[in-house]
C-alpha cells in the first residue's frame with residue numbers, strides 16, 4: 001500500500017499486481033526473480049526492479065519532485081537520516097514483532113517481542129518529537145513527504161499486528177501529533193483512492209481495520 005500511495009500522490013502511472021501471501025506467492029520463483037529476498041513490495045521500473053520500501057520511495061521521489069528534498073537541496077541530509085531511521089529501526093523492529101520466527105527460535109519469540117515492543121514505542125516517540133519540532137518540515141509539514149506516509153503506514157501496522165500479542169502494544173495515545181498527522185494524511189485523495197482499491201477502510205492510519213480482502217488487492 002505505501003508504494004501505491006506514493007505513486008498516487010505523484011500522479012505517476014502504474015499497474016498494481018497482487019502477490020498473494022495466503023499462498024506464499026512472495027516465495028514463488030516468479031516473485032523471487034523480482035525480489036530475491038521474497039518480500040513485498042517490489043516496483044518494476046524502466047531502470048529495473050527496485051525493492052526495499054525506503055529505496056523505492058527514494059527512487060520515486062528522485063524522479064518526481066515534490067515529496068522529498070532533491071539531491072542538491074540543503075534539506076536532503078535531514079530527510080535521508082530520518083528515512084533511514086524509519087526503514088532501519090522502526091520498520092525493521094516491526095518486522096521482528098510481526099515475524100519473530102524469522103529472527104529467533106520459537107521458544108524465545110515472546111521475549112524478543114517484549115524487547116522490540118519497548119524499542120518500537122521509543123521509535124514512535126522519536127517520530128512524535130520530530131512532528132512537533134517546528135524546525136522539522138519533512139514530517140508533519142505543509143505538504144506530504146515520503147517520511148509522512150512511511151511513518152503513518154508504520155502506525156497502521158503497529159495498531160493491527162501482530163494479532164498474537166497484546167492489543168494496543170504500542171500506546172498510540174502517547175503520540176497525539178502522529179495521530180493528528182495520520183488523520184490529515186488519510187484524507188488525501190491519493191490515500192483515499194488506495195484505501196478504496198485495497199479495502200483498507202476510511203481511516204487506514206488513525207483507526208485502522210483489517211484489509212478486506214486480507215491478502216490485498218490488485219485493483
Ligand SMILES: N[C@@H](CCC(=O)N[C@@H](CS)C(=O)NCC(=O)O)C(=O)O
Pocket residue numbers: 026038039040041051052053054087091095099
Ligand atoms: N525490509 C523490507 C520489509 C518488507 C516487508 O516486511 N514486507 C512484508 C509485507 S508488508 C512481507 O513481504 N512479508 C512476507 C515475508 O516477510 O515473508 C522493506 O522495507 O520493503
